[in-house]
Amino acid sequence: MNLAPLLTYAYVHCDGRYEEHTPMANYTSFHIGGPADLLVMPESLKEIRDLMTLGREMKVPVTIIGNGSNLLVRDGGIRGVVIKLGNALTQMQADGEHITADCGVSLAALSNFAAREGLTGLEFAVGIPGSVGGAVLMNAGAYDGDMSKVVESASVLLPDGSIAEVKKDEFDFSYRHSSIQDHPGVILRVVFCLKQGDKAAIQAKMDDFMNRRRTKQPLELPSAGSMFKRPPGYFAAALIDEAGLRGYRVGDAQVSEKHTGFVVNRGHATAKDVLQLIKDVQDKVYAFKGVRLEPEVRIIGEA
């Protein structure tokens, strides 16, 4: 694999915004993950496109990440180039009942912006620590809301370098799923369709959601949020609790004592610890209830 052209590009165009052999632990909310060969934080569509084109031409694998809040990166790290989009590309604007937001906008910033504009529909997103791009890809949701209910369309950079306007229906949204998971593309910008609402009521709803999170979720420890998807007819956290796994630990990876749907990093957990814990939880819950839990967290990188 010849990374040199990508490295040269980063050196020339992305001064101070690229790192070599950087631990992905620094870029994930889990604080876990081996080194990426090269990580670049592009600031413009042109840079994203150039990096994708160079990756394709040089046959260098390209991995897109946002805020890294739904990722478990294996201990061997990521070969090729990681393009990190959260923290840059953060423009947003309102027009009537529509908000257009770049992929790097955080969901907290987006929902607070909507609240200031007196627009309702995005309150559910206020405590989800992801970026707009990652949230649309995951159809992130909470408290009966999710992205599928508010996304109208998005601009998506396709692998051939063209940009497609993808309409809501084409995202084929379902629980924590969108079509972009199956047909790779970079979500660049998203148009949300909201409704006029009462500013005080919107703020009160957001405060309530934040309070519920602080009370129920282990926000004081690194994690990637809910480790498992909700199996039809059950709640993953309840199944894990009933199987006696509250506080279950492999190394420094632990089923949270506070919320059994979360796996937390107690200090120096490795991806190997977390993967073993996932397997143990899956096996024990299956033996106990006959339900197979599937990870919601996306597992990437080399062992």
Ligand SMILES: Cc1cc2nc3c(=O)[nH]c(=O)nc-3n(C[C@H](O)[C@H](O)[C@H](O)COP(=O)(O)OP(=O)(O)OC[C@H]3O[C@@H](n4cnc5c(N)ncnc54)[C@H](O)[C@@H]3O)c2cc1C
């Ligand atoms: C404490 C905590 C609480 C959480 N609560 C919730 C919750 O209530 N509901 C919920 O749904 N999730 C929750 N999560 C999980 C996570 O925040 C969401 O899945 C979030 O939407 C992920 O966004 P991200 O930017 O961090 O994506 P990342 O984790 O960086 O990436 C996730 C996936 O999206 C892809 N991706 C990222 N950006 C783009 C882009 N621009 N274009 C194409 N692909 C992209 C990546 O390749 C990867 O496959 C929680 C996580 C934590 C740590």
